[in-house]
Amino acid sequence: MPGVRREQQLSQLRERIAGIEKRPPLASAPAVPQGERPGRYGALLNPPGGLLHEIYADQQRDGGAAFGFALGLARGLLSPARPAVLFLQLAHEGKEMGLPYGPGLKSFGFSPEQLIVARLANPVDLLWAVEEATACRAVAAVVAEMLGEPKALDFTASRRLSLRAASGGASVLLLRYGQGRAASAARLRWRISPASSQAPPFDTAAPGQPRWQVELEKGRLGPGLMQAGIGFLLDWTGDGFEPVGTAGTSGDGGLSRPAPSGAPPAVLGDRLSQAG
Amino acid sequence: MLHLPCWATDCLKRADPALAALRLPLALYEKQKGAMRLVELDERARLAGLYAGQSLSDARALCPALQVREINRPVLEAIFGDFADWHSYASPLVAVLTDEAAYGDLVLDITGVSHLFGGEQAMLEAVTGRLKNLGFAVSGAIADSIGAAWALAHFDPGRIASGDVREVLAPLPVSALRLGEDQIEGLTRLGLKRIGQLYGRNRQSLTARFGASLVLRLDQSLGHIEERLKPRLPPAEHFAERRFAEPIGLLDDVLMTAHDLALRLSHALEREGMGAQSFHLFLYRVDHKVMTLTVNAARATRDAGHIARLFAHRSERLGAEYDAGFGIDMIRLGASLLSPLAPAQIGAFETQDGTADLDRLYDRLASRLGGGAVTRIKFVNSHIPEQAARFESVIAKTPDDALALPDAARPRPLRLLPQPEPIEVAMAEVPDGPPQGMVWRRVYYRFVKAAGPERIAPEWWNAEAVPAATRRLDDGAHETRLETFDPGLTTRDYFLAENEAGQRFWLFREGFYAPNATPAWFLHGVFA
Numbered sequence: 001m002p003g004v005r006r007e008q009q010l011s012q013l014r015e016r017i018a019g020i021e022k023r024p025p026l027a028s029a030p031a032v033p034q035g036e037r038p039g040r041y042g043a044l045l046n047p048p049g050g051l052l053h054e055i056y057a058d059q060q061r062d063g064g065a066a067f068g069f070a071l072g073l074a075r076g077l078l079s080p081a082r083p084a085v086l087f088l089q090l091a092h093e094g095k096e097m098g099l100p101y102g103p104g105l106k107s108f109g110f111s112p113e114q115l116i117v118a119r120l121a122n123p124v125d126l127l128w129a130v131e132e133a134t135a136c137r138a139v140a141a142v143v144a145e146m147l148g149e150p151k152a153l154d155f156t157a158s159r160r161l162s163l164r165a166a167s168g169g170a171s172v173l174l175l176r177y178g179q180g181r182a183a184s185a186a187r188l189r190w191r192i193s194p195a196s197s198q199a200p201p202f203d204t205a206a207p208g209q210p211r212w213q214v215e216l217e218k219g220r221l222g223p224g225l226m227q228a229g230i231g232f233l234l235d236w237t238g239d240g241f242e243p244v245g246t247a248g249t250s251g252d253g254g255l256s257r258p259a260p261s262g263a264p265p266a267v268l269g270d271r272l273s274q275a276g
Numbered sequence: 277m278l279h280l281p282c283w284a285t286d287c288l289k290r291a292d293p294a295l296a297a298l299r300l301p302l303a304l305y306e307k308q309k310g311a312m313r314l315v316e317l318d319e320r321a322r323l324a325g326l327y328a329g330q331s332l333s334d335a336r337a338l339c340p341a342l343q344v345r346e347i348n349r350p351v352l353e354a355i356f357g358d359f360a361d362w363h364s365y366a367s368p369l370v371a372v373l374t375d376e377a378a379y380g381d382l383v384l385d386i387t388g389v390s391h392l393f394g395g396e397q398a399m400l401e402a403v404t405g406r407l408k409n410l411g412f413a414v415s416g417a418i419a420d421s422i423g424a425a426w427a428l429a430h431f432d433p434g435r436i437a438s439g440d441v442r443e444v445l446a447p448l449p450v451s452a453l454r455l456g457e458d459q460i461e462g463l464t465r466l467g468l469k470r471i472g473q474l475y476g477r478n479r480q481s482l483t484a485r486f487g488a489s490l491v492l493r494l495d496q497s498l499g500h501i502e503e504r505l506k507p508r509l510p511p512a513e514h515f516a517e518r519r520f521a522e523p524i525g526l527l528d529d530v531l532m533t534a535h536d537l538a539l540r541l542s543h544a545l546e547r548e549g550m551g552a553q554s555f556h557l558f559l560y561r562v563d564h565k566v567m568t569l570t571v572n573a574a575r576a577t578r579d580a581g582h583i584a585r586l587f588a589h590r591s592e593r594l595g596a597e598y599d600a601g602f603g604i605d606m607i608r609l610g611a612s613l614l615s616p617l618a619p620a621q622i623g624a625f626e627t628q629d630g631t632a633d634l635d636r637l638y639d640r641l642a643s644r645l646g647g648g649a650v651t652r653i654k655f656v657n658s659h660i661p662e663q664a665a666r667f668e669s670v671i672a673k674t675p676d677d678a679l680a681l682p683d684a685a686r687p688r689p690l691r692l693l694p695q696p697e698p699i700e701v702a703m704a705e706v707p708d709g710p711p712q713g714m715v716w717r718r719v720y721y722r723f724v725k726a727a728g729p730e731r732i733a734p735e736w737w738n739a740e741a742v743p744a745a746t747r748r749l750d751d752g753a754h755e756t757r758l759e760t761f762d763p764g765l766t767t768r769d770y771f772l773a774e775n776e777a778g779q780r781f782w783l784f785r786e787g788f789y790a791p792n793a794t795p796a797w798f799l800h801g802v803f804a
Contacts, residue, residue, distance in 0.1 A: 061779060062779065064780065064804050084630070097691065098689075099667075099694060101665060101690060101691060103655075105690065107685070116650065116651070118641060118645065125645060132637065138631070138634045195778040196725075196776060196778045197774060
């Protein structure tokens with residue numbers, strides 16, 4: 001009995017702190033239905049909205065992988081009430097990193113009409129646009145890419161973004177590159193790098209679905225799950241993330257994957273979701 | 277109708293107070309057929325007996341104290357344009373009448389606005405009085421037609437003619453009809469010196485002798501034929517304005533006023549069940565200049581808070597351009613591109629699809645960042661990868677082409693480089709196969725997996741494609757291909773290649789495989 005009371009007190013305290021900090025209480029985030037799959041990566045596949053993420057890739061050459069991972073996270077946040085994802089990029093950096101390509105989004109499994117691309121002149125405008133977009137009720141996520149260490153993006157700015165994201169309900173995903181980790185108020189920091197993909201069964205010499213080496217460097221997702229500092233491999237199924245080792249072995253493990261938060265809009269029902 | 281006979285010299289004097297302080301005759305000259313001739317004179321020069329067209333040396337001999345400047349017509353015309361815009365404080369429809377001269381004649385359509393000034397007489401006095409205080413020589417008149425007002429302003433200033441102008445115009449000289457020199461001369465030779473003498477003449481013979489323009493001008497002046505003016509500023513179908521007893525200067529004050537005006541405008545629009553897509557804020561400065569700020573909305577709106585926010589964002593882009601000068605004494609907010617907007621039910625039955633929220637977001641972003649910065653992906657019906665999708669401004673959407681939707685089964689990169697970048701490749705294992713590695717941006721990548729080729733041929737059915745391709749062959753520009761990518765239309769074979777680190781690239785070989793040639797390879801995009 002005393003154990004139960006302590007649990008209740010703890011959860012009440014957690015909620016109070018979350019209220020003070022304007023953060024959604026992670027512990028009570030909608031959990032993955034138990035029993036359908038091993039719950040270890042459940043929260044990762046379904047992170048709650050309203051968080052500031054930082055997604056670090058070691059080099060700029062991994063820009064494609066970082067963008068794909070961010071789109072995968074953002075896709076899980078889409079819902080009929082929040083049908084849009086914004087991608088913000090500095091105009092001159094876009095020329096170097098490449099611009100989002102509509103047919104590519106489609107073959108990746110992200111509906112291109114749900115992505116709005118904004119190309120901006122300077123980091124200050126970019127941060128302003130992130131804040132402005134987070135305040136909008138219809139935006140699911142804002143993906144912002146910044147190379148290097150722009151002066152405008154200091155701790156204060158990231159704290160602002162974090163609070164904005166918490167009050168607006170849209171997630172902010174900052175794409176960063178390099179080894180350095182500047183101080184930031186991000187709730188979650190991912191470090192990702194591309195990983196050698198599993199060849200499709202019909203052609204052993206061909207690349208398969210995207211695969212990432214993912215490490216959650218900072219933050220925690222779900223109670224007792226996804227502790228910081230644990231690396232793992234993640235596959236993209238075209239319709240959601242799939243931890244390597246749970247899907248490949250069980251044959252149809254990829255099909256028992258939980259639904260993304262909120263029903264995906266009808267346009268998302270492409271061939272891959274039909275496969276299930 | 278306002279006529280400013282000495283506008284050019286008055287304007288110079290205002291710009292250069294030292295010149296005005298001299299109180300000497302001033303004239304502007306222009307080089308005409310090798311001679312310096314006077315073209316603009318002020319009041320003092322006229323009184324001294326000088327006239328337009330006189331040679332400069334004659335004028336100097338007659339009036340040794342004469343100050344002269346060379347005329348700069350384009351500048352004067354531009355300044356007069358701003359000057360004309362400023363007059364929209366009195367009426368939203370202002371035009372410059374360029375029949376006689378490029379500057380000097382202003383037309384204001386005062387239909388329905390004169391009561392704001394307490395009647396036509398009071399309005400004429402207010403407008404001309406204000407200009408006179410500023411040091412401009414001005415004469416004005418009000419009439420039902422532009423022609424009649426022009427004639428009165430030039431030859432009978434201060435007159436207000438309403439209704440039938442036949443009697444009023446009859447005693448005026450024929451030159452009041454805006455005729456050409458030769459027409460006036462011909463009429464005078466025949467003894468037709470007054471407009472009244474033209475009434476009742478045989479129109480056919482007048483046309484035969486003096487051209488159709490004479491009869492046209494006569495009809496226009498008498499109001500038989502409607503003459504339209506070309507307003508300089510975008511005509512605002514709805515507007516709200518505020519005048520200030522004391523000029524204001526701070527941008528914050530301007531934006532606050534814009535918010536108040538937006539409230540009034542939105543009430544007016546709501547009464548008519550309309551919304552607007554384009555809003556213009558006119559700031560009238562004391563020193564007769566107008567600043568215009570325009571914002572556009574993705575969908576028709578009449579939400580005052582939203583409109584005010586758009587102007588606030590737009591003004592942040594203004595920066596140093598904002599210059600209140602000696603102050604702003606009137607602000608007008610106009611709306612154009614109106615369309616019906618049904619009253620919306622707020623609350624109970626609201627649908628939550630978020631499109632309205634998104635459109636507002638796009639408006640806010642576009643008003644600060646510029647319309648071209650915020651884009652959506654628009655598909656184009658083309659097989660050429662770089663042409664298959666382009667970015668389109670979200671506030672100027674065009675309908676989607678159902679045929680252009682891409683096939684999700686084809687591998688396409690998440691990020692496409694704006695220009696395919698030349699790469700050096702390690703030779704392919706099989707002649708037509710994927711390369712074993714590449715050097716891109718000075719780094720070597722060794723491929724372990726590859727898929728392809730996917731052959732994309734030029735669109736021969738596209739008429740423009742064929743001449744471009746042949747021209748390219750004629751030029752024989754094959755040597756330069758490694759340096760820059762030529763979007764000339766050759767067949768490409770695309771490969772998807774992955775290196776041992778898992779980075780995946782989309783690269784292509786340009787042209788067909790040939791046994792002894794070194795083909796050019798390009799990197800076009802990266803995958804997730």
